[in-house]
Amino acid sequence: MAQPVSTLGQHGKGKGKAKAVSKGGSKGKPVLEPVTLEQFISQMQPLIDLEKEAEIAASLDTLSTLKPEVAQKRGSLLLNLKCTDVQTGLLGKTLLELQPNRGDILPPHRLTPHDVVIIKLNKGDSNSPSLGQGTVYRIKDNSLVLAVDDPPEDGLDSPLRLEKLANEVTYRRLKDTLIELSKGVKGPAADLVPVLFGGKPPSFVKKPVTFTPFNKDLDSSQKAAVSKALGSSNVMLLHGPPGTGKTTAVVELILQEVKRGAKILACAASNIAVDNLVERLACYKVKLVRMGHPARLLPQVLDSSLDAQVMRADNSSLANDVRKEMKVLNNKLLKAKDRRIRGDIRRELRSLGKEERQRQQQAVADVIKDSAIVLTTLTGALTRQLRDTTFDIVIIDEAAQALEIACWIALLKGRRCVLAGDHLQLSPTVLSPEAEKKGYGRTLFERLTALYGDDITSMLTVQYRMHELIMQWSSHELYNDKIQAHSSVAGHSLCDLDGVKQTSATEPTLILVDTDGCDMEEKKDEADSSMNEGEARVAAAHAKRLIEAGVSPGDIGIITPYSAQVGLLRELRLEDKNLTDVEISTVDGFQGREKEAIIISMVRSNDKHEVGFLNDNRRMNVAVTRARRQCCIVCNIETVGKDEFLKRLVDHFEANGEYLSAMEYA
Ligand SMILES: Nc1ncnc2c1ncn2[C@@H]1O[C@H](COP(=O)(O)OP(=O)(O)OP(=O)(O)O)[C@@H](O)[C@H]1O
Numbered sequence: 001m002a003q004p005v006s007t008l009g010q011h012g013k014g015k016g017k018a019k020a021v022s023k024g025g026s027k028g029k030p031v032l033e034p035v036t037l038e039q040f041i042s043q044m045q046p047l048i049d050l051e052k053e054a055e056i057a058a059s060l061d062t063l064s065t066l067k068p069e070v071a072q073k074r075g076s077l078l079l080n081l082k083c084t085d086v087q088t089g090l091l092g093k094t095l096l097e098l099q100p101n102r103g104d105i106l107p108p109h110r111l112t113p114h115d116v117v118i119i120k121l122n123k124g125d126s127n128s129p130s131l132g133q134g135t136v137y138r139i140k141d142n143s144l145v146l147a148v149d150d151p152p153e154d155g156l157d158s159p160l161r162l163e164k165l166a167n168e169v170t171y172r173r174l175k176d177t178l179i180e181l182s183k184g185v186k187g188p189a190a191d192l193v194p195v196l197f198g199g200k201p202p203s204f205v206k207k208p209v210t211f212t213p214f215n216k217d218l219d220s221s222q223k224a225a226v227s228k229a230l231g232s233s234n235v236m237l238l239h240g241p242p243g244t245g246k247t248t249a250v251v252e253l254i255l256q257e258v259k260r261g262a263k264i265l266a267c268a269a270s271n272i273a274v275d276n277l278v279e280r281l282a283c284y285k286v287k288l289v290r291m292g293h294p295a296r297l298l299p300q301v302l303d304s305s306l307d308a309q310v311m312r313a314d315n316s317s318l319a320n321d322v323r324k325e326m327k328v329l330n331n332k333l334l335k336a337k338d339r340r341i342r343g344d345i346r347r348e349l350r351s352l353g354k355e356e357r358q359r360q361q362q363a364v365a366d367v368i369k370d371s372a373i374v375l376t377t378l379t380g381a382l383t384r385q386l387r388d389t390t391f392d393i394v395i396i397d398e399a400a401q402a403l404e405i406a407c408w409i410a411l412l413k414g415r416r417c418v419l420a421g422d423h424l425q426l427s428p429t430v431l432s433p434e435a436e437k438k439g440y441g442r443t444l445f446e447r448l449t450a451l452y453g454d455d456i457t458s459m460l461t462v463q464y465r466m467h468e469l470i471m472q473w474s475s476h477e478l479y480n481d482k483i484q485a486h487s488s489v490a491g492h493s494l495c496d497l498d499g500v501k502q503t504s505a506t507e508p509t510l511i512l513v514d515t516d517g518c519d520m521e522e523k524k525d526e527a528d529s530s531m532n533e534g535e536a537r538v539a540a541a542h543a544k545r546l547i548e549a550g551v552s553p554g555d556i557g558i559i560t561p562y563s564a565q566v567g568l569l570r571e572l573r574l575e576d577k578n579l580t581d582v583e584i585s586t587v588d589g590f591q592g593r594e595k596e597a598i599i600i601s602m603v604r605s606n607d608k609h610e611v612g613f614l615n616d617n618r619r620m621n622v623a624v625t626r627a628r629r630q631c632c633i634v635c636n637i638e639t640v641g642k643d644e645f646l647k648r649l650v651d652h653f654e655a656n657g658e659y660l661s662a663m664e665y666a
Contacts, residue, residue: 034451037197041182044405047432047440048178052171054432078109078144078162080122086151094151095137098144101159105141105574108567113139114271114296115164119152122159131155133165135295141570141580147295173382177409188390189412195234196411196448202456205231214255214284215248219486222249225458229253229418237448237457238420241479242625243465243594250397250420251280258286258372262392266375267410269402269428271296273592274375277397278304281373289367291376291383304375306367306385313363322356378406381413393417398592403428404444421445424478425622426591462486465594467493469509470631473652474621477645494551494597494629505545510657511632512650513538515605518662520636522605529564530612532603534662536568538634539601541665543582546597546630553581557595559623561587561614562603569601587623598627602635609642617645624649634662 085097118130134146185193194200209230229236240246268274278290278301290304333345394414400421423446430441468485475483494506520534539558573579600623604611640646
């Protein structure tokens with residue numbers, strides 16, 4: 001293990017007093033002030049409650065006060081469904097497929113995979129009894145699959161509704177973690193906590209750590225980041241701007257830590273990010289286990305799940321034998337008349353029950369003990385199954401999208417930590433405006449960047465996604481011009497793709513479609529979200545032109561900041577079969593993803609030049625950097641150009657790309 005032989009002495013001298021190194025936050029975000037552990041605990045306590053109340057209120061609000069159709073758009077409800085299939089699968093769970101009763105596609109909604117929902121009869125209301133509870137497993141435009149432990153005994157042949165449940169367990173785990181922190185940390189993280197609150201300086205080994213990479217393609221910035229992480233004695237930040245191979249570097253770091261005998265807890269806020277790590281590690285044949293409910297895991301990682309590995313374990317099959325024996329005894333008990341015999345059977349059943357539980361627990365403990373890497377979501381790290389396991393290092397991917405308090409669930413289990421992320425992309429969504437204002441959504445990654453900056457950070461500087469024209473604006477505005485495009489992508493265009501013709505639609509890398517003067521004003525929907533029908537039609541028309549030129553619909557994404565616009569675009573997609581596979585999403589929902597061609601509908605178009613939350617630099621950064629070979633922005637330049645940051649964006653597109661009036665798509 002790395003020995004702390006040098007320290008970065010500039011920070012946080014004086015116990016419990018964090019040095020003020022705060023920098024200006026992104027637009028719309030409060031400037032970061034350093035906090036002590038005590039301040040953090042007292043700030044967070046009420047905010048967790050505020051956020052929980054906001055989540056519950058959102059569902060109660062939508063369920064009781066709004067028309068069901070509006071409630072549906074707000075997110076917590078999906079109405080009038082029919083059950084079209086019931087199957088067993090997924091390590092013994094039952095999978096229910098639900099489709100809309102009317103129409104071909106599900107109405108606009110905000111349910112996402114992994115949400116916990118209750119199933120009710122459609123004609124019921126918020127007080128009517130539940131038929132059962134399930135976890136959303138898969139969502140397509142026309143169907144949704146739920147994983148349930150016990151399928152409802154009746155009611156499945158009637159019209160159904162789904163109601164999203166507030167996630168009580170998560171909030172309880174966040175509170176429990178705060179209590180742990182307030183008690184004074186004595187476990188493995190005892191020396192880490194003061195460093196993360198500025199009370200003790202971070203330290204690194206003096207000599208850079210050299211290593212032989214498992215991945216021979218690592219670039220020099222990735223190697224430098226892995227080396228810095230390996231040399232850190234407590235905390236290191238791996239800053240990965242869009243497309244720079246942050247997860248590639250994290251995978252290399254994990255493999256190097258395994259090689260030097262470390263036990264690793266690898267986490268992320270979302271299940272999908274954890275699964276991504278599992279998939280990328282799987283080919284290296286390392287011993288790992290993915291914790292978590294099977295319905296929340298991608299099918300391709302199920303084999304690595306704790307449930308699957310426990311099922312294969314010797315102790316587990318012995319437990320099964322015991323269970324069979326218990327079944328036979330239970331049958332005997334039903335038939336036995338003699339009191340003495342009944343007493344004997346009961347005694348034997350009790351002892352077998354104990355043995356079965358012990359063998360199951362032993363099987364779980366063995367799998368965890370034998371795994372060099374344990375992978376889980378942050379909140380999943382508080383599971384009972386990991387209670388007695390400690391780790392040499394906790395690695396958190398997508399850390400800039402995780403609530404700080406959620407990070408602490410995992411951090412308390414390890415001696416060192418590496419956080420990988422990009423605080424210049426979107427931070428986690430917070431429902432309560434008050435909690436947001438008071439810093440609930442502030443991430444540990446942001447806070448440590450402000451506290452220690454470059455001293456503990458290594459930034460990746462080669463990106464493998466975007467044409468350099470797409471990258472340049474983002475690199476200049478947010479990353480001090482430090483990002484370079486790798487030669488394999490710097491000049492790639494849609495026309496290089498198989499079967500794509502060179503046309504006026506496919507040739508440009510940047511396209512700016514201006515709706516000014518084209519009567520394309522924004523509107524509000526019933527749920528107060530903005531939309532713009534004219535823009536939606538232009539975006540769909542551009543997608544059609546790309547498809548006509550041979551671009552595969554699956555390579556095209558239309559993204560927009562507003563959920564009402566997503567609904568509108570999805571309705572338009574129904575009008576043309578060719579558009580079926582074009583992906584449509586909010587910008588926030590598309591973070592971490594990419595497409596060959598991205599069309600951005602900015603929506604805002606008004607005389608007051610109001611741009612709403614378009615002016616959060618990070619949202620536009622995410623939007624533009626999803627595109628690999630072409631980025632097309634549809635907007636009203638007159639409206640959005642009044643914001644300085646957005647003006648520089650449209651200026652970049654105008655100067656380096658194709659400028660068109662929306663009239664051309666009429
Ligand atoms: N050194 C490298 N050489 C070649 N390709 C690379 C290298 N590093 C990463 N890539 C490629 O770049 C792409 C992005 O990598 P990765 O998923 O690790 O990035 P990320 O930074 O985690 O992504 P995101 O921007 O979505 O957070 C992948 O296709 C990956 O194979």
